[in-house]
Amino acid sequence: MTRTSDVRDKIRPGSLDAIFRPSSVAVIGATPRKGTIGRQILHNLINYEFTGSIFPVNPKHSVVHSFKCYPSVLDIPDAVSLAFIIVPRDSVLHVVDQCAQKGVKGVVVITAGFKEIGSQGAHLEAQLLERLRDHGIRMIGPNCFGIVNTDSRYRVNGTFGKPMPRPGRIAFVSQSGALGETILTHAEEMGIGFSMFASIGNKTDVSGNDVLEYWRDDPNTDVILMYLESFGDPRKFTEIAREVTLKKPIIVVKSGRSAAGAKAALSHTGSLAGQDVSVDALFAQSGVIRVTTIQEMFDAAMAFVTQPAPRGRRVCVVTNAGGPGILATDALVAEGLELSLLSEDTKQKLREHLPDQASVENPVDLIASADADRYGVALDIVAADPSVDTLVPIFVPPLMIDAEAVADKLIEVSERHSKPMLPCMMGVSQGATWISKLKNAGLPVYPYPENIAHTLRALEHWRVWLKRPRGTIPQLKVDLQAAQELMADARDGLITERHALLLLDAYGIPVASLSLAHSADEAVNAATKCGYPVALKLASGDILHKSDVGGVRINVGSAEDVREQFDSIRDRLKDHSPKAQFSGVHVQAMISGGTELAIGMSTDPGFGPLLMFGMGGVFVEVLNDVVFRVHPLTDIDAEEMLRQIRGYPLLTGARGGRPVDLDKLALVMLRLSKLVTDFPQIDQIDINPLIAGADSCELAAVDARIILHPQPS
């Protein structure tokens, strides 16, 4: 593993043009036998009319599929820019060496039997990568389904599937070959076209991040779709995705969502699946649109490539049947969209042009007798209403109504207005000629309103993302020297509670201060200073969970009680852990009132530090009402975290509670993030509770635990 990553670092990879924009290709392992991969790739390249020359390579044949076949790539008289490799696994390295000798710059290795089958394969795969780096060759695969570039200047269909992808403005990358083929088939049935496609298999050289970066600048690509099972380098993904999503939307199906699914991902690709909470955090911070199903992915992609961006979330539904209108309303509201409140003026105009039985409220019901003209008039009227961001015409073709004329009218109306239109054509085979007509005219057509609702959610997600301020990581003044001194005192990766609170204090996070009392007298003095009632907490570097040894007393109300409890804490420790060191008792003022919050940080092996915010108490423990973000936080990230918990109304004063100062709270999150930045040795932080809006102070961390990364012993 270490070796591989050294190799990765050593060599700066060349452009993916070598793979996606070849001038000539070799098919190494091409065979004449139908039904073999070697034959099918050749067949697809030929029949897709690749614009360069194709050279089959196979020592066992002199002609394959009417093409002269060469014994090795070295025997080809012309230059070769890309090679597809379908030879047996143990010949791959040799073939790659020959490719290098020939000056080939890119290879697509279809052959399987590498990392995915265990350590022996992994070893071979590491050798393969080293060879590629040495030769300066880029590789897709191994263990993949191939690549496609529909650009008329190249016309590469280097897959071994049945579909002949039509050109379009969607690029798609799949970590699973099988799903890649499934998706190309599905797209063909939906009439969806692609700019490029890549099945990246084991991602040994070219990763999802690489193609993402490549497609960012591809003028033929408007939308990027990804099927992912794992992230090789989540931080790099975030970095690239943040930039790409400002130019074009990225829609992802990330599987391995459930714990059981993640286990399957592990045994499947041999790659470490990130926790799902990290994935959601990462997507939230990089503007990536996550969908659950392939269907949703395509539904959304269709609208992204054909329609202008909506200016808001308000939708007007225009239907010729009531039932579908209600279904649409339900589905839209469920996905966070709104129904436009049409203006009185709009409704008056509709009334003038529609029959009495029609409904001029949204969803506008034109009733079954609506023909092309009625659709045209109504859509023109509502399109002019400023409360309408998106038009959703629903049409269930009745007898006696010329459906094709309605389709023509929709096209006409959509060309007249700059607002997006997503038609729902129900009760009709999606292969009908007038459906194709709509699609060819650039209108996305959906069979049910729920498809449109999912799609508009995706469009809205991207709209909000583009409008969202980028956010900055603010410069924060902290007492770094004090913090460093406190960190230096850590014993066995553990920082004492008092030091943890002092560390937070050094970083400007308000804390309920803690005095260390070595004797009952000192404890009484400290309590008198901070005011009764107080909390008493055992101080001992040997005890991690002090409440387990009876080391916590709250609401201690008098000097007499302080004395008594001090002794009791010491005695209980002695009983419980005779060898543990008793360093005294911490005295802390009790904080009354306020809302309990919990914040913290944990380290994900793939994603690095994750920052957490949630309501404390039952909210975090029973309802799991917490939100995560990937470190480091921007100011916008911090604000979004606060708003995203279910208990958010409690922070703004619901139930007559005192509203929390959200700006100050966001600042606490940012200071915590800075602490994580400055001390990468921190593995986990728990601040629970952080009291907000108490009687005596705005914010105060009451309990804190900081744990460092385990040191190699």
Add this chain to the structure above:
Amino acid sequence: MTRTSDVRDKIRPGSLDAIFRPSSVAVIGATPRKGTIGRQILHNLINYEFTGSIFPVNPKHSVVHSFKCYPSVLDIPDAVSLAFIIVPRDSVLHVVDQCAQKGVKGVVVITAGFKEIGSQGAHLEAQLLERLRDHGIRMIGPNCFGIVNTDSRYRVNGTFGKPMPRPGRIAFVSQSGALGETILTHAEEMGIGFSMFASIGNKTDVSGNDVLEYWRDDPNTDVILMYLESFGDPRKFTEIAREVTLKKPIIVVKSGRSAAGAKAALSHTGSLAGQDVSVDALFAQSGVIRVTTIQEMFDAAMAFVTQPAPRGRRVCVVTNAGGPGILATDALVAEGLELSLLSEDTKQKLREHLPDQASVENPVDLIASADADRYGVALDIVAADPSVDTLVPIFVPPLMIDAEAVADKLIEVSERHSKPMLPCMMGVSQGATWISKLKNAGLPVYPYPENIAHTLRALEHWRVWLKRPRGTIPQLKVDLQAAQELMADARDGLITERHALLLLDAYGIPVASLSLAHSADEAVNAATKCGYPVALKLASGDILHKSDVGGVRINVGSAEDVREQFDSIRDRLKDHSPKAQFSGVHVQAMISGGTELAIGMSTDPGFGPLLMFGMGGVFVEVLNDVVFRVHPLTDIDAEEMLRQIRGYPLLTGARGGRPVDLDKLALVMLRLSKLVTDFPQIDQIDINPLIAGADSCELAAVDARIILHPQPS
């Protein structure tokens, strides 16, 4: 309205056989012009080969579609059992009279323009119903899309759509004609067959409840599907559905889910849409399976009619590609299913028969080289594992693998075992011949794993419902006389707080008792009796919200304080509402510790009383963590309510809290339900908080409010 329901009560309706099992039909309003409804219905009846005679009726024509056409139904020489009516609205009554004279027993009125267009239409519709009742004729419609019975003894396609539904074991009723047609088209594309179909339009005579009851006993129907926008009589629905779901599953798409959607439903059918919370309650209590989309409905129906019922929720996935296996795992877990933990024995057997690269963990990955034999062996092995309730084979057809042979093998395996099998065939057109072969052999085939996950959720829902004890409404001893006396004291529909608590007490619901003190001395006596601290609450029949007038003091700790607060409450009332009567102050013991709950009842105009249970405080107010059931509750209903809230772990002792006695709590719900039964004049009950698990008592209602129905003045 009153008139209509009187008519309904008067006449006992005849069997729906008159409509669905006709021996001869008249098509009144048949026309020769293509594209008209009158022509299309005739065309469909003829081409579906109705087994009886068809008589077109239209005074303007002597021949229609090669059939002799009669001027009126009275001119037909033979008996007519069913008439389709497509005449102009204002002729419908006259035509119905003629049908009666002719001895017709059933009519399907396609004609629109009744209730759905406003009061004039509603008036005509009421007249129509009265006429039908007088004549003893059953009617489907008006404003509907027609009916279908695929039974070979009848073969009725009385719709005006394009699809010619194929015979099958699914019955489907739609409240929307447009969705009815959409759905028949969709079913045709999926290859799904029906026993019967009904578009019930305005439901003037025959309602969804009627067809539900009719299909309960139909031997051709195994599953009932419904598209509903409203319930005419929710109590009757519950009653019928509870019985039907013990014999066959009912799957419902109920729209009007969102507030906006419900508004659309209102303007569409002129019927009152129930609140969505009531609908969920009603479905939960009657075993109805609610799905969101038409696709989910069909996906589930397909499995219900073809597969044996699973014995549990544990699924084994057998795939030839990793990616789809992960997608399946994610989708299954998200829908509440489990992945079987295969036994060591099973895994050993799999290892013996599968190549090294295969994964013998669930999802079992046979890898891309898997052919029919490998699928056969693996499926036979896992089918024999007792941890497997359902088999989900996934197949993405690779090159060089004979897909049809795999399909044949799946059929063979499914016939050998009694466990349900739901195959997922990916990356292939769902119209492929071998897909049809699977379907014809009785295997439900799905294009994506998520379709299967939805479907298994539905199967699991029904399995659990069938196993669920029916529940009884227990006989509870209450002090009815005391309750009646308290109710008699109600003033202006309002019961005083003290009386409300006494009423609960009379019904055996534990309350924190309240003493009425007319003077400060009496208050001190009462406080001394129940022990300090106490709560003091203003008693005044004129004040609904006593805290608004400063009428509540809690934690009053001494006799001196009681005196002071007594006076203060009286003075504040005088300041605030000089005319309000001061009846004294209630003294109540403070209850410390415990969990706040909230229970109650509200009356839904359509569904009647709904009982509510939830966690109190922030849970009910911010998180809306409440559950509703339709009155009356069975013991099982009450238990289910407790378990269904998100905060349930808090009732069972999460976070070290004291567990609540759930049996006692369920009994409180049942007693509340009995109170609602015995006093139908109650409109609303609020018991908030009900303290559970306090230091001093197991359960205690602390605050109660009971409001009676407004009386007509």
